[in-house]
Amino acid sequence: MTKSFIRPPALSRRHLLQLAGGTTLAAATGVLTQPAHAAVRVDISQGNLQPISIAIPDFVAGAPTETPTAQGVTQIITNNLKRSGLFAPIDPAAFIEKVTNSDAVPRFPDWRQINAQALVTGRITRQGDGRLKAEFRLWDVFAGQQLDGKQYFTTQENWRRIGHIISDAIYQRLTGEGGYFDSRVVFVDESGPKINRVKRLAIMDQDGANVRYLTRGEDLVLTPRFNPTSQEITYMSYGREGPRVYLFNIETGQREIVGNFPGMTFAPRFSPDGQRVIMSLQQGGNANLFTMDLRSKQTTRLTDTAAIDTAPCYSPDGKYICFESDRGGSQQIYVMSASGGPAQRISFGQGSHSTPVWSPRGDFIAFTGQSNGDRGQFSIGILKPDGSGERILTQSFHNEGPTFAPNGRVIMFFRDLGPGPFLFTVDITGRNEQKEPSPNFASDPAWSPLLS
Numbered sequence: 356m357t358k359s360f361i362r363p364p365a366l367s368r369r370h371l372l373q374l375a376g377g378t379t380l381a382a383a384t385g386v387l388t389q390p391a392h393a394a395v396r397v398d399i400s401q402g403n404l405q406p407i408s409i410a411i412p413d414f415v416a417g418a419p420t421e422t423p424t425a426q427g428v429t430q431i432i433t434n435n436l437k438r439s440g441l442f443a444p445i446d447p448a449a450f451i452e453k454v455t456n457s458d459a460v461p462r463f464p465d466w467r468q469i470n471a472q473a474l475v476t477g478r479i480t481r482q483g484d485g486r487l488k489a490e491f492r493l494w495d496v497f498a499g500q501q502l503d504g505k506q507y508f509t510t511q512e513n514w515r516r517i518g519h520i521i522s523d524a525i526y527q528r529l530t531g532e533g534g535y536f537d538s539r540v541v542f543v544d545e546s547g548p549k550i551n552r553v554k555r556l557a558i559m560d561q562d563g564a565n566v567r568y569l570t571r572g573e574d575l576v577l578t579p580r581f582n583p584t585s586q587e588i589t590y591m592s593y594g595r596e597g598p599r600v601y602l603f604n605i606e607t608g609q610r611e612i613v614g615n616f617p618g619m620t621f622a623p624r625f626s627p628d629g630q631r632v633i634m635s636l637q638q639g640g641n642a643n644l645f646t647m648d649l650r651s652k653q654t655t656r657l658t659d660t661a662a663i664d665t666a667p668c669y670s671p672d673g674k675y676i677c678f679e680s681d682r683g684g685s686q687q688i689y690v691m692s693a694s695g696g697p698a699q700r701i702s703f704g705q706g707s708h709s710t711p712v713w714s715p716r717g718d719f720i721a722f723t724g725q726s727n728g729d730r731g732q733f734s735i736g737i738l739k740p741d742g743s744g745e746r747i748l749t750q751s752f753h754n755e756g757p758t759f760a761p762n763g764r765v766i767m768f769f770r771d772l773g774p775g776p777f778l779f780t781v782d783i784t785g786r787n788e789q790k791e792p793s794p795n796f797a798s799d800p801a802w803s804p805l806l807s
Contacts, residue, residue, distance in 0.1 A: 503524060
């Protein structure tokens with residue numbers, strides 16, 4: 356399906372992409388589109404998988420002026436697929452065939468000779484109205500067939516999103532699951548000396564590009580979280596007037612207070628339908644869970660214990676809540692109905708378990724773990740909602756704050772390396788850990804849904 360872009364208003368990303376009438380690119384002459392049982396495919400359910408060897412020649416430029424953009428789109432696709440750990444892009448120096456016509460059938464023996472399993476070809480051209488047209492084709496080299504082919508239109512300044520969207524299309528076609536490249540991350544940017552850090556809310560593309568600051572740093576900000584249904588975030592702010600929970604609209608830049616609550620407020624997070632916020636409110640020496648309807652501003656209490664219940668997170672279907680509590684003597688993860696009631700402990704591994712977050716797929720809950728014997732060692736792990744299958748993905752000094760990619764296959768978190776924290780990612784097999792780019796120190800990441 357063809358997708359068309361329009362120029363967004365200030366701070367808008369949600370409406371960058373609009374579906375438009377169009378068709379998937381037909382296969383080149385004499386080559387049929389490969390059916391669903393394609394020979395080239397990666398099984399991402401396996402822990403020790405062999406990445407797909409993929410060739411991605413520079414996209415053909417319709418005119419010399421489009422060459423930098425064509426090369427930029429190619430590089431974004433290459434970087435995205437490589438960083439996923441599921442693909443192994445081949446060094447262009449090894450290419451035998453030079454692609455000059457993206458509509459022509461590739462010389463498959465040339466690509467087989469360099470052990471390419473998949474091949475991506477594409478073209479960037481400028482239209483008469485100034486827009487860019489981007490086309491790509493995905494080929495199964497050994498079967499000699501086209502797997503996918505689409506075309507997109509965008510304004511010149513939005514060319515990077517084309518690269519991410521094409522990356523998602525390739526990822527989905529070759530893995531059978533949705534991609535996550537056309538998404539963003541909101542985080543806390545930290546700058547200045549360690550004893551006097553300036554903390555600002557910031558947002559960037561998932562690959563670290565297009566960093567934009569949402570707050571100026573006058574007040575301390577913590578735990579930003581995305582609304583699953585709109586380009587809106589909720590976060591904590593500590594200023595002269597005490598702790599407050601805010602809603603911030605990324606499209607308009609408007610900010611509003613969710614409510615003024617007595618005592619401290621922690622870890623606000625949206626419900627799956629975006630209509631409620633769940634949070635922890637401290638009252639005396641304990642903390643309990645509350646929800647607020649964002650339309651009526653009505654607050655409902657969910658827990659009533661003498662313990663500290665905090666860090667709540669909804670299941671993707673909105674039926675359950677996971678949270679951390681010390682009601683059993685140490686921080687552990689519990690699950691209960693979204694309307695309250697009895698809670699069931701699900702974490703029983705060594706040490707404490709905190710900051711639970713439910714995968715968008717519903718299959719796992721990620722957490723921060725800390726062993727009893729080493730106060731400096733923190734781990735990022737996952738377990739199933741029934742408490743089974745607990746698995747540590749990575750362990751180091753002060754890991755914290757997991758957040759899932761939109762497809763539930765990658766987790767971002769932050770790690771304090773001594774001078775300050777940085778963002779990292781690891782996949783749910785634990786095999787592909789990488790440091791993420793950020794302009795300064797960075798903490799408290801929250802991954803957005805796919806842009807739409």
